[in-house]
Amino acid sequence: MQPVRRTSLIAQVTEQLRSEIRSSRWPIGSRIPTEPELTELTGTGRNTVREAVQALVHAGVLERRQGSGTYVIAASEVGGTLAKYFADAEERDVLELRQALDSTAAALAARRRDDADIANLRRLLEERNKERWNEQNVAAIEADVKLHRAIVVASHNAVYLEFYDSLLPTIEQVIRSRTKKSDDAFDAEHNELVQAVIDGDADRAAQAARCFLGTLIAEYPARDESQR
Structure with a gap:
C-alpha cells in the first residue's frame, strides 16, 4: 500500500x-x-x-x-464567492434584495413549517425579544439574524437556504450599521411575522416581511431614477 x-x-x-x-x-x-x-x-x-x-x-x-x-x-465555496460579492454592496441594495427573499421565504415557511420549525421560531422570537436593541449588543443582532434564518429554514428549500446563508454576513453588517442610527427593534412587526408563519397564513406572512423591510428601505434617500 x-x-x-x-x-x-x-x-x-x-x-x-x-x-x-x-x-x-x-x-x-x-x-x-x-x-x-x-x-x-x-x-x-x-x-x-x-x-x-x-x-x-x-x-x-x-x-x-x-x-x-x-x-x-458560508456553507460552500459557491456561498463563499457570493458572500465576497455581497460584502461591498450598498446597504439599500441589500435591503431591497432581502425584502424579496424574506417575503418569499415567509410565504413558503407558512405553507411548509412543521412542529419542529414552530417550536424553533417561538424559541428564537422569545430570545430576540429579551434582548435590548443597540449597536453594542452583539447578542441582539445575532438573535435577529438567527430568527430570520430560521424562517428560511422553515421554507424547506435547500437552494434558498444556501443562497440566503451567503448573504448573512452582509445582512448582519447592514443591521449593525442601522443600529447606529436607530434603536427601534420592530418587536411588534417580528411578532406578527412569526405568528403569521405559525398560523400558516402565507399572504399575511409575506406582507409582514415586506412591510417591515419596506420601512427600513424608506429610511434611505430616494434614488434619482433619471440617472439610470
Whole structure:
C-alpha cells in the first residue's frame, strides 16, 4: 500500500471540516473549534489542520477574526464567492434584495413549517425579544439574524437556504450599521411575522416581511431614477 501523501491528507481533513459545516453542526456565524480541538477531532497534526482551515478561508467558507477565532461565513465555496460579492454592496441594495427573499421565504415557511420549525421560531422570537436593541449588543443582532434564518429554514428549500446563508454576513453588517442610527427593534412587526408563519397564513406572512423591510428601505434617500 502506498503511504498517504501529505496533500491527500490535507484534502481529506478539508473535506471533513467542510462536512461539519454542510451538516450545520457548525452553522453559519458560529466559531469553529480551536486548533488543538481540531487536531483531536481529525486525528491529524496541527500543520495539517492549519492548512485545511486555510484552504477553507481561501474558499470564502471560513473567516479568521483577530483575537476571536475562526468563524463559518458560508456553507460552500459557491456561498463563499457570493458572500465576497455581497460584502461591498450598498446597504439599500441589500435591503431591497432581502425584502424579496424574506417575503418569499415567509410565504413558503407558512405553507411548509412543521412542529419542529414552530417550536424553533417561538424559541428564537422569545430570545430576540429579551434582548435590548443597540449597536453594542452583539447578542441582539445575532438573535435577529438567527430568527430570520430560521424562517428560511422553515421554507424547506435547500437552494434558498444556501443562497440566503451567503448573504448573512452582509445582512448582519447592514443591521449593525442601522443600529447606529436607530434603536427601534420592530418587536411588534417580528411578532406578527412569526405568528403569521405559525398560523400558516402565507399572504399575511409575506406582507409582514415586506412591510417591515419596506420601512427600513424608506429610511434611505430616494434614488434619482433619471440617472439610470
